[in-house]
Amino acid sequence: MNKKQKKMLKRIIVASILFIIIKVVKLPEYIEIPLFLVAYLEIGYDILLKAFKGIRNRQVFDENFLMAVATVGAIGLKSFDEATAVMLFYQIGEWFQSYAVGKSRKNITELMDIRPDYANVEDEDGNLEQVDPDEVEIGTIIVVKPGEKVAIDGIVIEGSSTLNTAALTGESLPREVSENDEVISGCINMTGLLKIKTTKEFGESTVSKILDLVENASSKKSRSEAFISRFARIYTPAVCYSALALFLLPPVFNLIMSNPADFGTWLYRALTFLVISCPCALVISIPLSFFAGIGGASNQGVLVKGSNYLEALASCKYVVFDKTGTMTQGVFEVAGIHHANIPEEKLLEYAAMAESYSTHPISKSLLKAYGNTIDKSRIENVEEISGHGVKAVIDGVQVLAGNDKLMKMYNIPYQECHSIGTIVHVAIDGKYAGHIVISDMLKPHAKEAIEALKKAGIKQTVMLTGDVKSVADKVASELHIDKVYSELLPQDKVNKVEELLSLKHSKENIAFVGDGINDAPVLSRADIGIAMGALGSDAAIEAADIVLMDDDPLKISKAIKIAKKCIHIVYENIYFAIGVKLICLLLGAIGIANMWVAIFADVGVMIIAVLNAIRALNVKNL
Template sequence: MNKKQKKMLARIVLSALLMIALQFVPVDGVSRFLLYLVPYILVGYDILIKAVKGIKNKQVFDENFLMAVATLGAMALAVSDNGDYTEAIAVMLFYQTGEWFQGYAVGKSRRNISELMDIRPDYANIEQDGQFMRVDPDEVAVGTVIFVQPGEKVPLDGVVVEGCSTLNTSALTGESVPRDISQGEEIISGCINMTGLLKIRTTKEFEESTVSKILDLVENASSRKSRSEAFISRFARVYTPIVCYSALALAVLPPLVRMYFWGLPPVWGEWVYRALTFLVISCPCALVISIPLSFFAGIGGASRAGVLIKGSNYLETLAKTQSIVFDKTGTLTEGVFEVNAIHHNVIDDKKLLEYAALAESASSHPISKSLRKAYGKVVDRGRVTNIQEVGGNGVIALVDGVQVAAGNAKLMKRLHISYIDCHQVGTIVHMAVNGVYAGHIVIADIVKPASKPAIAALRREGVRSVVMLTGDSYKVANQVAVSLGMDAVYAELLPADKVKKVEELLLKKASGSTLAFVGDGINDAPVLSRADIGIAMGAMGSDAAIEAADVVLMDDDPMKISTAVRIARKCMAIVHENIVFSIGIKVVCLVLGALGLANMWLAIFADVGVMILAVFNAMRALFVRKYTEQSGVDQQKNVSLRSA
């Protein structure tokens, strides 16, 4: 609890004790009124002040106005009848208790967001005159060498130029598994250095760093309202004035009808009491508070699990997901390609691999990296000229003045070069030297152990269609798709082809359902933007993912996708429960109040009781069951062990 919540709780407790104690004080008249006024003012003065401010600002119809009118009216009736002031005090007391619970619930959900906000670094260490000096991360220029000591947060993105260590990435990924880092590797801001001293050369300014983008994403999530929230806001703006005028009509019209048409006494006190009860019952607190809180708690619970959802509108859309389209490389597979075989023709395998590594030296594609890794030597870029990258085909370059073509079968056909087909499973890099076929290199990717359990988990969550898109060959794509139990696979696609295929699938999907695309965020930005909901995974350090996707998974565990869907569906189920429960109870109690069958105590339950129950229900969205994520991986491991 914060200081404000503690103060409010003290006011509630003290007011309740005074109200109970006054039951045993034998006083009447003005003295009785003044004594009971003390606990009323003590617990409700801020509500009265807010109601007055609302009237001054011409924003009359809100819950503060309803509570002020209802309780002041009840106090006035008690004065006129020398009756019981307890009801008026109790209404204000229980309303403030409900507000306190709501504040506590919001604070709890905000603490989950705050834990993520703790990744923001306070300073960066730079060396000056042989000593470390702390500076604001905003002041550190790109290319500056900074030092991160054990226990400190990494303040900026960069490359490790000296040292090795273990990083705690739990604030970003939601997982406690440490990650090793060493010289030459990229490092992102927001991680905590656990062991050794790291010397890092920064590659981005602070405002462009990973930690800044993530913080901005989370801070702005609440500004993107869902349809449910927008509906509740519009509903409250229309509903509150209607019930105020209805209460006024209930207080005035029946007595007038009794007096002028039936010739009976008007009984003003009874009908005013019914109208005040009607006002207390009608207060829309449960809806206005619990629905946004449900979304806020859902986003908070997701962020704690390493799933960043950009807004409640995306949470609502994600909950309707019936079809999921996966990119293959880096999403369902490790994205770590290794050279499995070299089949040479006119030159030996070492020379063939050297030509391939040099020709591909300018590319950042995982296959190019695997070729350079297999080559095992420092690539001399000065030996390579006239590099032409043919999208979806491969690369043509001059290596030591010799024309080298490295790519798939499409490239060979494009160059009118006869090639030898390879029946090994993997990605085949065909090589041609000076227009003559020189052989091919077989490169294989590895399916992630969690991919198959992740697909099964999605089906358990109700996802009906799981599709895979890839630029890889049909043979490789089919093998991966069959092993994972995909419903369909589309291979040998260029980036533009992936967008077209997603558009075709969008036209075929069921009305009212959502199609999600899952990619690694590096080259999938167009597709992530085109799908109903774009999910980028393994996005630590990927600017394209954070910018283009609607949901960002901070590590490369595909089980997090089912976690995200489960969180969204749980959150929306809670929202619908609260809407039905709140409106249903309100309608029943309003009818009872209008007929004189409900008193202030039932009104208190209809308002405060329903609000507290709805708030506690909303808080369930904070909690995410993690054992279901791990169980799938463990199950897959057990299957592998049995088959071995």
Template sequence: MQEYIINGLLIVVALLAVILQIIGMRPSAGMTKKQKVMLWRILTATVLLLILQVLGAGAFEVFGSAGRWVRLAVFLVDYLVIGYDILKKAGKGIRNGQVFDEHFLMAVATLGALALAVYENGDYLEAIAVMLFYQVGEWFQSYAVGKSRRNISDLMDIRPDYANIEREGKLEQVDPDEVGIGTIIVVQPGEKVPIDGTVVKGESTLNTAALTGESLPREVKTGDEIISGCINMTGLLHIQTTKEFGESTVSKILDLVENASSRKSKSEDFISRFAKIYTPAVCYAALALAVLPPLVRMFAMGLDAGWETWIYRALTFLVASCPCALVISIPLSFFAGIGGASKAGVLVKGSNYLETLSQAKIVVFDKTGTLTQGVFEVNAIHHNEMDERKLVEYAALAESASSHPISKSLQKAYGMEIDRSRVTNIQELSGNGVIATVDDHQVAAGNDKLMNRLGVQAIPCHSVGTIIHMAIDGKYAGHIVISDIVKPHSKEAIQTLKSAGVRKTVMLTGDAKKVADSVASALGLDEVYSELLPADKVEKVEQLIQNKPEKEKLAFVGDGINDAPVLRRADIGIAMGAMGSDAAIEAADVVLMDDDPMQISKAIKISRKCLGIVYQNIVVAIGVKLVCLVLVALGFANMWLAVFADVGVMIIAVLNAIRALFVKNL
């Protein structure tokens, strides 16, 4: 037994010495001051314990009859070097009425083992080695959590330290919180964009990797909107702020990630409830193991009680029962999963959403801005007697109050500045279109429903696209064909989702049936529902939820601007391409910072990998614990196996949890 423990101690010294050497050569490797102190404590205690074992009990015979107590005192010093904080935490827990935790278990087990060694004038190695290996496990756990936090800290690097304001020809650095809306800030090459705004002067290339996880640069020029968190790569930019720092994109993202750990998954809640019941139960079981068998031997069997044997088994039972592997590794797995996802541009608001996302078997898509680019262009103009140019002008003026992509495409086709003074009495009819007065003419621009509502006979159009019918003063004037462009990776994204185990893909859109069917057919979607109002989309999602198996989850993917009701109603709401979209960040459970639909399957794969690791850790931790507890109770396992059951399984589980950080190749 002693040979195994000493060999284990030598391995620990060698391993930690190598780690310390690496850290010494590379301070950036990222150890906190507390971790460094703990590492030195482990090394000091290990070396002292090895020296004491080499010297042996004979070295203390020079002290005569007091040698036994001198030896005990030296071993106690070693014990306190490695375990004083555990004793302190156990005492604090007892004072606060929270007795049953891992610190209490370790304190009772090791102090009990020391007491037995004193009583039998035996060896103190085992008791100190147990505490030492426990602290090694705690150190590995602390380092793993730190590694996870550093991955999230990579995302936190988007937080700007200052904003440049030009005063009297000189740049002055100020706190971003002090910059008001409408202020002109200057962003030099290599600096972060601190606040959302509009470029008023300059051209440059932006690095959006911290937000999207992708290194593809973005070109910006005067008039372009720009969001905080990007890094200015080349030119000098003058930006007029459109939001305060607290409301800017970077602040909302940071708040989202920092608060993600507050939303617990069912697995984490189960482990918390399990630990509250499990820890007291094993303490009472250990007490029963120490007392009942000796009493039975004495009074029922007439044998020697063997108190030392059964107390030792009870103490070993406590060491083996410590629930560290479960309590530490499960939250760490989710924490690492959220951190890895954040680095890939997938922001998950909590581990509960990560768990739900892993169960998604039905994925429902909005069309515009999700599967298509949302870049509408006027492709054809069919008119009666009215001039083609005049028809587009009336349509652009009537739609001038709308922010819908179709409205913007009409204004783009018009090509001139909109004179809003020419437009009055604007009525926007949801799901129909717009009626407005333009130059004292009543102009109606919308779909077939609007024409029927006005009693105007529309001429059918056989082109595929969004058809904007026009009526001037109650007379049909023609129609404009506008079409959207499918994103390059949309078809591949649908195929990847199906290969990842998604059972059904559905598209919901307000577009005409002909347009919707054309897009759905091209992408290989299973179902498509068209000509839907926002309320119809919610109703359709509710129907899909009611008709699916209970264990399956439904995910809705939208652009987050006008899909907030559906994002909230789905089992899991995913907003994509949401840089700068407040509505997306508020309404969705998962926010994809890139508008590439391939990110959807990546988000699901990340969640499934994380949950797979969680289940692996639960099965291994509970399985090994139960086996070891039975072996200890029957006398087939000693303190060494108990240490493995506690510390060894915890280290294995923690190292397994770290795998959730690595999501690059998913």
């Protein structure tokens, strides 16, 4: 508990003791009434003050105003015990709500407690100095000792160790790293000493981006939250005017009909009506449900950028995948070199040098197979042709390295290849030199992910790829993906998603899952963009609405289940809170419900709704 909560708890205890003493011990009226007023002011002075400030600032209609009018009116009717009880139970409900929200925030903060407090940097004498991560520049060597957090993204230049990535991915399985391996900030070093050369500034590192996503998630409100905000703005003044009408119209009508007016009875009913009508349960529990859902998802390594995306995901019926790096590991290996008109080693060297400026997995596999250091002075005029390949001048000769479309673009006759894999054709000075076959591996959980999505209610799975049809069809067949579109340029992927969007039902959403820079436009265009966060590009993560921190496609169905549970809880709270209030308002208006029923309709419903909302945190077994 924080100081404010502890102070309120003391006030609740003092007021409760006073209230019990007054109700149990029979005291003279001249002692009982002052004690009730002391208890009332002890527990309710801040509500009265807020109501007064609201009136002064012309922001009248809120729960403080409703409580103040109802309880002051009850005191005017000499119902001192009911006035004190209403204020006491209202404050107990508010304290409980504050404690519940604080606890859920603390849970989420602990789950996301990945921000490093310092980075170890060696000084000129070899001594370690702890500095603020914000002050560390790109290219600095930082030292991470066992038990410390990796402060900034970088590459291991010395040492080997085991990293705990649970705070980032939600998975307890540790990750082994050694020299030349990339590491991301937020991981905890478990065993050996590591020296890491930073590749990003702290503000651009993984841990900073994750914290920014979580902190800003609440700013993007769902339609349900927006509806509740609008509802409260209209509802509160409406019930205030209804209560005023309930107080005035029946007595005035009785006077017209020459019957006793009985203003006291109708004032009591109007005050009861006000207490019942307080919209706390809705205003508090709906945002809390989304907040808990986002927190529960974060615990599972699924970062949701806003409650609006969580709501959209719950209505997702179509999932569209990129292939490379999303459903496959993106770890390519050279499987063969065919129809080479020059020595195979020379063909591989030309292809590796031409692709050396690219970060695409295909390029990395060629460099790995080549195995030698690239002499960049031998390479000139590198031009990447989107969706086709690369053109470069190497040792004074023009080299083309790419797919069938690149060969067709330059009218170079090429040898077709029927091997399963990605084919890189190479042409030198306009003459075909041969091709290299590169194979990719499916991700371990890719097949399970498609099965889990269908069990989660997904109507159709689709795969979009720039790969040749034979490779795309084989992957789609192995994974049991419903539809596949191959040999697509980045713009073609956008067009395909546009086509799917035009065919779907208005209440059904399409999610696109990708990881590359060329996926950013599609991620932005789909109803929900889901990016692979661990190995995905910064552009894809920025464009996406949801980020999977461990690149596991199985987490997509998990995210959908979390979203559906969260939305289910939201609607439970809406129907329950509005239903109970409508019944109690009707009972209060006809005189059946008294202030004690009103207390339940306000505080009781709020506590039940808040408890229900917190269930959204529990998503581990979904």
